[in-house]
Amino acid sequence: MRATTIHAPFDMRVEDVPDPVIKESTDVVVRVLRACICGSDLWAYRGESARQPGQRIGHEFLGLVEEAGTDVRGFAKGDLVVAPFVWSDGTCEYCAEGLQTSCPSGGFWGSVGSDGGQGEAVRVPYADGTLVKLPAAAAADDHLLTALLALSDVMGTGHHAALGAGVTAGSTVAVVGDGAVGLCGVLAAKRLGAERIIALGRHTARTDIARTFGATDVVAERGEAAEAAVRELTGGQGAHAVIEAVGTEQSMRTAVSITRDGGAIGYVGVPHGSGTGLDLSVMFDRNIALRGGVAPVRAYIPELLPDVLAGTIDPSPVFDLTVDLAGVPGGYKAMDERTALKVLVKP
Amino acid sequence: MRATTIHAPFDMRVEDVPDPVIKESTDVVVRVLRACICGSDLWAYRGESARQPGQRIGHEFLGLVEEAGTDVRGFAKGDLVVAPFVWSDGTCEYCAEGLQTSCPSGGFWGSVGSDGGQGEAVRVPYADGTLVKLPAAAAADDHLLTALLALSDVMGTGHHAALGAGVTAGSTVAVVGDGAVGLCGVLAAKRLGAERIIALGRHTARTDIARTFGATDVVAERGEAAEAAVRELTGGQGAHAVIEAVGTEQSMRTAVSITRDGGAIGYVGVPHGSGTGLDLSVMFDRNIALRGGVAPVRAYIPELLPDVLAGTIDPSPVFDLTVDLAGVPGGYKAMDERTALKVLVKP
Known part of the structure; x- marks a missing residue:
């Protein structure tokens, strides 16, 4: 598949990388429908946060479940799902309290060895603890899909x-x-x-x-x-x-x-x-x-989702530039130069 | 009257100073029955907080109302009262919210021009907003009086x-x-x-x-x-x-x-x-x-007072050394050298 990688400050590439596969029985693979670039990604882009050459990037995405591990209970192939910007096991004390960002099994998309959201697909660890299901009909609603993407980070x-x-x-x-x-x-x-x-x-x-x-x-x-x-x-x-x-x-x-x-x-x-x-x-x-501090977005999605679906809140105007995957490096440049507020990625 | 003054770091004196008098119609004069030395007084003692030579000191006291201004409604001569470590008008927006430490008319005992608690008497501005009445019978109960003194600062x-x-x-x-x-x-x-x-x-x-x-x-x-x-x-x-x-x-x-x-x-x-x-x-x-931050003790006294009166909480063990007014300089030395935890002053 194709995915965004970072090789050095200001050196973003879109490259062929291995297709994600189920590694643990609690994983799913999600085909990305929408991703975006975050202001915090710019810290890596500018070299103010260290990255290893070739590391993946992007921590906001939603998409369709392509394959589910044998122990995944809540999701099946074809489900429309949104991911918060960290994964979490959903079973520990912190997850139970709604502080999934402190889950000892948790991690950030794009950290070494994990997929990033700015690519065609993502292996999602602890899918039952991490993902939230969206109404299937939303997949056909371009505007709503963009609004729902904001639940992965900025709205929460x-x-x-x-x-x-x-x-x-x-x-x-x-x-x-x-x-x-x-x-x-x-x-x-x-x-x-x-x-x-x-x-x-x-x-x-x-x-x-x-x-x-x-x-x-x-x-x-x-x-x-x-x-x-x-x-x-x-x-x-x-x-x-x-x-x-x-x-x-x-x-x-x-x-x-x-x-x-x-x-x-x-x-x-x-x-x-x-x-x-x-x-x-x-x-x-x-x-x-x-x-x-770092927002436990996973805890907030269930609360905010009904309001986004109902149109009571619509965060989609924060996306003011849309690119395809090949356009991601240009998207970083636009956000860095503040000609774009937030870049939407349609792989 | 006699009162404690600070002239320079480590130079505490007990001196003759003018007797406090009613200056504003909302003042009362309180004859001090119990005062004490606070850990925060040591910052002045050690020269880490600046003071003008001769400035008064001490912000924790309780005592008997000796005289009340003509506009004082809640207190009369002979009332037993405890003072929080700041005075406040009791009528502003912050006082109404229970954040008396932010009262624009408020101030600290011992600030330039005001009396301090470590003396024989104190002029109390905004008496109705500042003081809290204690049961008269407590004046005869040495142990209870000491416990009640803690309401002026450390307990709150x-x-x-x-x-x-x-x-x-x-x-x-x-x-x-x-x-x-x-x-x-x-x-x-x-x-x-x-x-x-x-x-x-x-x-x-x-x-x-x-x-x-x-x-x-x-x-x-x-x-x-x-x-x-x-x-x-x-x-x-x-x-x-x-x-x-x-x-x-x-x-x-x-x-x-x-x-x-x-x-x-x-x-x-x-x-x-x-x-x-x-x-x-x-x-x-x-x-x-x-x-x-700085505790709005005035807001807490009404809540904590019944528990102190009932003996449910008894903060009096924090006082482990008692001095008379002449003994205050020695009390500072003892607290500075950590041979005393907190010094009780009986003028």
Whole structure:
């Protein structure tokens, strides 16, 4: 089959690789219908996260079950399924609690020895614990399929951030980061009943999506000017709930600054940079909580799926460029250069 | 009157100062019956927090109302009252939410221009918002009075840490810090129904109190050995809820290390040190939350008071040395040299 590989920074290739086969009786093989490129893939692309030459990549996909191991109970050939961005056994204590990202048997797509989502097919370990079945009819609905793909990562991650930030009905929310996760954070906050959602971002194309998703205010300033603008919008106090969807020191500093005393930051931007950007003294004096981390998306798919199927939430606008498999290297370039927000891959 | 003043690091004096008088109609003057020295006072004592020469000190006290301003509604001469470690107006949005530490009209005892608790009397601003009335009969009960004094800071702060750490019935809790706040954290965790409480500490006198307060296990090792010991006690996972009651980089590092994936650190140790000690990457991967800060003790006194009056919780063992006002400088020395855990002051 054909799959995307990474050989060095900025050296993405689409190559012939061995067809995936069932190795364990709990595996399935999924033929990929939709995949995409994640902002976090760019860390590998830019060489900021190390990869071995030829390693697979891509952790978001949905598709059709092509073959199922003999111990797979929940899936059969032909089922339409979506995969969260980590696999998990579904039987351990952490999986039972809904923290599948801490499953001791779990792992990330594209890690050494595993398939990545940006290819024609994927061997899925622990299929019963990992995959979620989608209605078969969705396979024929191009728009819905794209919306459902967001459940593999960005929609669930935005939801995790909103929960971490403590968004409830009536909350005032601020969202740091206008990437796909930040935008899904807006959508998640709206879904949870937030009354006011302030999106920080200066790219009109993105903040327009934020408004579509429920943002009531947009702050286009940066740094201290952005912080001042949020405070002005919130009577000087800041937002109860702040979603941090970038992961840099500067974004964390902004998040702390715009959180109301007693509020919380839900952080889902993968932390990068030499320090944390957290001023613990400020957080201490103002009782600001920090909650979040790698999102246990598997736990959230069952909750979010009905709303996506019903069209109550539609995250599909975060995909603004579509490529085929051969177009994946160009897709990385577009996202790196910020000419694309999020790239959809149709193998 | 006589009151404690700080003139330079290690230079504590007990001096004649002006008698407190009603300045605002919402003030009362309290004659101090019990005060104490806090671990956080040692930061000033050691010169690690700046003070102006002659500044008052002490933020924990209870006593009798000597005089009340004309607009004070809730208190009259002769009332027995306890003060939380900050004053607050009781009418603002933050006070209404129970976050009195963020009251814009609030302040700390001993700040420039205000009285401190380690003296014969204190002018209390916003008395109706600040003070809590105690049963008159308690004034004659020496033991109870000492237990009630803990409500001014350490008991409420321990409770705040336990709430921040997410302690609920059945929790496994670890407590970093064997000072008075850490010990009160043990007591608070027990009160909230924790099933297992692991106290980290190597001073037998202190860990004995921890056991009295409800600790089921004591870890006397330090650093990585302590972390390994907690993991061994918790099936390799760490504790759901970790109370951090020190505030150094090392203690925060220990707290992160011994928290179970998906758990929370309730931090109440005033942050000190050049960095935070937080490894945000580890916290991200393991979904560890950080909640806490300066405790809104005023909000907790009404909840904790009935249990102290009933004897259900008795924090008084944290006081292991009693001095009169002239003995306060010696009390600082004893706490600094760790020959005393917490010093009770009977002016």
